[in-house]
């Protein structure tokens with residue numbers, strides 16, 4: 213974010229939102245200590261993580277946590293993840309920290325993994341939406357960890373977007389959604405992972421993926437051979453425990469998004485055909501494409517998400533692309549399916565959700 217542009221900003225709410233650069237070593241110390249003070253005093257701070265930006269409050273301050281829900285317009289029955297700066301800080305927040313959690317913490321923390329564990333009485337009900345479990349995450353982003361360590365409190369934080377819109381992967385995205393509603397944004401540049409953490413339920417009889425994300429399930433399966441990995445229609449699968457958040461409409465662009473699935477060549481052919489037929493109906497057509505296929509699409513807007521075999525590139529660019537399309541006036545978005553290995557599973561899950569289940573099967 214260009215910081216000189218902020219002097220003439222217009223606040224959209226009643227709070228003045230400060231933006232401080234945490235990348236610059238000269239301003240970092242001040243930015244972190246300001247953030248820590250705001251958190252200690254019950255305020256709201258948006259901060260970078262390796263996945264997406266979070267909107268943080270002191271997790272032990274019920275009133276502060278309530279104000280997160282208000283700023284985002286988030287339903288109260290959707291629990292928040294509690295962020296910590298070293299694994300031992302999880303212990304007072306949970307009623308048990310099983311051996312497997314200890315092993316996974318050693319292997320995957322700091323990193324994009326949220327572990328759902330039985331909650332202790334120290335955590336206010338508003339954080340967990342009254343559930344008997346709590347999601348805990350130790351982020352890899354060093355500014356996030358430094359902020360939490362300096363504040364000296366666990367930090368409850370959902371993604372720092374207005375409820376329903378794509379998660380923010382830059383300080384600009386946060387500013388767009390929440391300026392005037394929160395106290396501070398720490399600008400740490402773009403998030404390198406780009407999709408949210410993997411949410412893993414360890415509180416039940418068998419481990420279950422509640423949300424695919426930044427930690428690939430293939431990696432988790434090495435330590436959890438009986439892990440339950442739901443399909444892409446995760447939110448709709450009956451009888452499978454799910455993250456309450458997955459039931460809400462998410463990442464929904466203003467335009468209709470159609471997800472095109474099938475073999476590579478057939479997907480490209482189907483998209484070319486769809487482009488022609490929507491343009492014949494005077495629609496402004498956008499395509500979310502792989503680098504390899506992009507050149508063959510004669511659409512109004514073509515956004516390249518990355519190389520087909522490198523789904524981590526699509527993960528990094530997906531949410532910014534959805535936001536860009538909202539500003540573009542496109543009426544229809546055709547999205548190529550990606551490889552489902554690695555981060556591709558999370559990318560496909562988000563595309564599936566953005567499509568609301570509108571899928572074209574290319575034959």
Ligand code: TXA
Nearest residue numbers: 263265266291345346347370371408409455456457458
């Ligand atoms: O990468 C991330 O996880 C980011 C960054 C900021 O850490 N946070 C994030 O938070 O994505 P949020 O609130 O947007 O998504 C949290 C998801 C929701 O689907 C929520 O329902 C689920 O995690 N969740 C949180 N606590 C849970 C619990 N105790 N049981 C089941 N699901 C839970």
Ligand code: MG
Nearest residue numbers: 370371372379
């Ligand atoms: Mg979210």
